[in-house]
Amino acid sequence: MGPLIPCIIAGGAGTRLWPVSREALPKPFMRLPDGESLLQKTFKRAALLPDVDQLLTVTNRDVFFRTLDDYRTCMPSDLTLDFILEPFGRNTAPAIAAAALHIAQRYGSDAHVLILPADHLITDITAFQHAVERARHLADQGWLVTFGIQPTRPETGFGYIETGSALGSDGFKVTGFIEKPDCVKAQQFLEGGLHLWNSGMFCMRVDSFLQELQEHAPQILTAISHCLAHSQLFEGSQQRHLELDSQTFALNQDISIDYALMERSKKVAVVPCKLGWSDIGSWQAVRELSPTDRHGNQCVGEHVLHDVHNCYIDSSSRLVAGVGLKDLVIIDTPDALLVADAGRTQDVKYIAQALKQQGHDAYRLHRSVMRPWGSYSVLEEGPGFKLKRIVVKPHGALSLQLHRHRSEHWIVVSGTAQVTNGDQQFMLGRNESTFIKPGRQHRLVNPTDDELVMFEVQCGDYVGEDDIVRFNDRYGRTEIP
Template sequence: MLIPVIMAGGTGSRLWPLSRELYPKQFLTVTGELSMLQQTVARLSGIEHQAPLLICNEEHRFIAAEQLRLGGFEHSGIILEPVGRNTAPAIALAALQALKTAKQDEDPVLLVLAADHLIEDTAAFQSSVEKALPFALDGKLVTFGIVPTSPETGYGYINAGEAKGAAFSVNQFVEKPDLGTAQRYLDSGDYYWNSGMFLFKASRYIEELKIHHPEIIAACVNAMSETNSDMGFIRVDKAAFELCPDDSIDYAVMEKSADVMVVPMDAGWSDVGSWSALWDVSVKDENNNVTKGDVISIDSSNGYFYSENKLIATVGIDNIVVVETKDAILVANKDRVQDVKKIVNHLKQAGRTEHKIHREVYRPWGKYDSLDFGDRDQVKRITVKPGAKLSIQMHHHRAEHWIVVSGTAKVTNGDKTFLVTENESTYIPLGQIHALENPGVLPLELIEVQTGSYLGEDDIVRFDDKYGRV
């Protein structure tokens, strides 16, 4: 029984401004028509497996669930991490959950994947998994080593030892090298990029954790002893999980175990860790430019130009990244894009919000776009999906005016419930209990004008909510 475990945590700060803390890299559509998470699930088609387990942060749960639904992908649960504790504990939670739900005497084999990797050759990926499966069934902990194509200094490496069929023993895991060392690794032919993908029995991973990092597995067992499940989300005990040490699977297990094997994978893999890496894997025009959206490029070359909302026009530039979103513009030399995370750190230190959220914010019921801000007013465009309903709520510091642009709104305003249709409006006084629902089969579009002394999203008192946010 093979269960894919897809790790969808992380913030992907190096792809700012597209990637934000509340809408990180794994949910972006950077190549093709599917998001990176959706691509990760889609490439499993053709491998015999059970519905995957997903692991993500509590605050990303609705985005993850919605992307799986839109892609038509089944899952066997979405484990919610109340706090980030790195990959070793996350995978431990998945292993415990897989054993908990397995049939008697079954020991699930876990295929651990990151949700934010690109793989161009699905057939080669699947072939490597099939080659690794006998070793995992034999109790080995298998990691997949990417056949290197360049002296990359941004990846860790795996030094392969003795060949044993389709796999190799592992001499050592190596940290990110300098350029000269990376070139020697490449020339030797004995080193692979560390992909962060793994295959092993659930029980074997737990056994190795007990030997090499017992504090992690003890904390995870306690966290999984009291789980709550609703809408496919699996919530672990927060207090117990907060006591878990923070460590990666490489440090906690793979570098210490005597039963680790590496299976080579040559599948056009990239972890898309920067704008330059995304440029590398994207389709380019005759001037070696990658363009997305509304872009006019004259006498410009080797660039990455992404327009979300406005026209980008370039003249006579080379090796430049320009990324435009509704609330931020990044201009960077392609050779310096690793330093984008410095901008993210600066935004955090300045108390700004552009590192955390987009102007357009997705919710389980739809989305809203903050169009305009004033000292005591804010204008939003709100989209409510058919059949969806916002929580029954009230605000202490603001009143709201709703104008329906298209569709029909079912409005609860105090003790009254009524319909508001296109070109009609209603007013929600400060302190009034209210709710908004779309009873129709088409999306509901409305403009919301907020007025008051405080307009933050935390000025919400929820009384009832179908999405468990009370």
């Protein structure tokens, strides 16, 4: 049996979990009540599998450094990290095809790839490990194996897998994939016992997968192979990442692995399992993770309630008071408030879609935005000005850059800043400042072992985040030579 390479697929914006999940900080980074993100839980689950010393992640290049930050807090010392960085999303078929080709080249065609969505929750780790072992037995026989969750209710929010003949004691042949059913059909599936929830997890020998992909979706294999040939690999001591070429990656079809291959192949098997699984696909799923009070409410953050029943309230930044409420979901963030009927949390995606169509920043960004060097928070903004609080990690550095439409005034609150301002370089300490004119190259570096905290006042006829030209950047974000 070849080596097992877990592959975490971290894509999608998680629009049903807006306003916490947004394009620039999507669902996998959401913190659950225990303080861990879904991504961290997926990473730990994969790293705990027997004999795993290599882990591959396919994600967007914009969240690469945030992903590393999440991994570092729970990373075993003997694990090597491998990344494939997408310039933009193209759904799961190109992502998994790229992973399979990369694994075949690096680890051999007999390697097993275990595809794990980054934003799912599994509470029974022992059952998960046993399910993976059964899936590997089937994968060694040439099956493309998916994991089917035993349904516990007539769920209309999940796709289903229809089971066929048994394949020994490990699983069943798949006879069909069914889209999200209506209530009547879902009840029939629950009572019939032949249907499982589609978890979106897979285990396959890479040679079997690539052979089936060549037969049923050769255009995907050709396109992603062309892209890999034009992509750049960066290697370190315990980490490597492959940056997919933007122009050739754009030629790939935007299609899921289910549509592209699994629904067409005759070599798909399923391992039924009970894993304590949830896709955390809505606020209703999130609220189920928290205990209820005697009125059926679940609350995160400071709250005062009177005659409130069966509500979920999440507000980490300010007090929420409620009077005479029933069956509501209330999610409060610094720049957006969601109020929804508790029975319609699946429809939150329509709010996110509307914001995207309007080009509203609340679809893409939080008021606090993570960057490779640290973070910034927009404290106030109006016509011609913006006020930010900037935190730079120890030894972090912003890019050497300029802005065409705005000036910036930097004021250090704590720590020490190493500043480039035009042709001058100097240090700033607490309560010291500098002014940067429009069109002048500048850079901010934290040369110390402590955080640097400063305020930035922007003034100009345009203060959008896209008014930036980078000349040099240690995080690979340079836009011109």
